[in-house]
Amino acid sequence: MNSPEDPSAGVRVDVPVRQADLGRDGLASTIGVARWLEDARIRLRLHRFERLIGEGRFGPFRILLVRQRVSRLAPVGPVGTRVQVHTGVRRVGRSSVTFGQEVMVGDKRVGSGDATIVLADSSGPLRLPDELIADLDEMQLPETGVAGRPAATRLRPERLHRAHYSYWAPLRSRIGDVDSNQHVNFIALATWYDEAVAAFTLDSIGTTAGGSVPDLPPWSYRIQYLGEVTYPGNYEIALTVRSVDTGSAHYELGVFRGSTCLGVADAIGPRPAARTSEAPR
Structure with missing residues (x-):
């Protein structure tokens, strides 16, 4: 109603x-x-x-x-x-x-x-x-x-530069991501950030193919869109961990095409477990 x-x-x-x-x-x-x-x-x-x-x-x-x-x-x-x-x-x-x-x-x-x-x-x-x-x-x-x-947030200039980030996940835009505005839809872009956090988490804990998949996606996002992400195109999602507390990790992310930052996000999600060298049973 x-x-x-x-x-x-x-x-x-x-x-x-x-x-x-x-x-x-x-x-x-x-x-x-x-x-x-x-x-x-x-x-x-x-x-x-x-x-x-x-x-x-x-x-x-x-x-x-x-x-x-x-x-x-x-x-x-x-x-x-x-x-x-x-x-x-x-x-x-x-x-x-x-x-x-x-x-x-x-x-x-x-x-x-x-x-x-x-x-x-x-x-x-x-x-x-x-x-x-x-x-x-x-x-x-x-x-x-x-x-x-x-909450009003001011974008820090370093967020726009590749040197600020420590982890990178390559992604390629798909035709199914494109909306009527002829660019990648914001929901699709949010899933890209999910992908980067998941890749980082799995790399951090050392999970291998076929193993148990932990709870990965963030439960909170704050996203700013700075430029259009289009199809076709090869992109990278940048990530750095801003802070970690008892039960959660705070991430800073960005979507880049080459040296150009097209958007940034702040995310809060589950804290990754420590990497283990023991092979899964």
């Missing part, structure tokens, strides 16, 4: 847990949560803006995701479980809007995220039309709303 009884909770959309949302453990993965957040954003009704487009008074344009955060906070499953995504507007700028989102199962908070998007044409970002701003104003979340205020 698109008109919540409590406006402070944002627009509520029901989403079913699908097979593709599940991780190796049979529960929803962080990538699955990201899909639910995207699904909810796509289903928002912006009536004034849609009428403006229908009348041919705005466009052509592309919707570009410039940054997002997604966190898996509690296990969700199995297939068919209904989750409710609450979506509201945290901030409206001159050319961008930031959505705040929460994922609920009943009264339990199981996921959260935010996403900043811009409208752009071939010349760059476009000023948001008044009609769109009016639609977004109706979805504004209060300061203490369900999604919380997104």
Whole structure:
């Protein structure tokens, strides 16, 4: 439904847990949560803006995701479980809007995220039309709303340079990764970061083919998109471990084509076990 009884909770959309949302453990993965957040954003009704487009008074344009955060906070499953995504507007700028989102199962908070998007044409970002701003104003979340205020982060210059990273995972873009904007979709890029963390973890613990696969993917991502990743193309995912505590590892990642950094991510996931020289039994 698109008109919540409590406006402070944002627009509520029901989403079913699908097979593709599940991780190796049979529960929803962080990538699955990201899909639910995207699904909810796509289903928002912006009536004034849609009428403006229908009348041919705005466009052509592309919707570009410039940054997002997604966190898996509690296990969700199995297939068919209904989750409710609450979506509201945290901030409206001159050319961008930031959505705040929460994922609920009943009264339990199981996921959260935010996403900043811009409208752009071939010349760059476009000023948001008044009609769109009016639609977004109706979805504004209060300061203490369900999604919380997104933490402001400033990109450190060293994150853009290869010398900052200590581990590299090569990847090649696939035609199935390309979306209607003619670049690799942000969900596909998130799975690339998953791949790099998994490769690093397996290398760290010395797991061999056919052995038991540990719990690998991060449960939290904060991602910034700096340039377009296209098809065809050979890329590298860079990784360095920022810190390790009792139960988790904090990673800094980047996607590179040659010396050019096209995006960065901060991830938190399970702490890799120590490497063992003992052959698996």
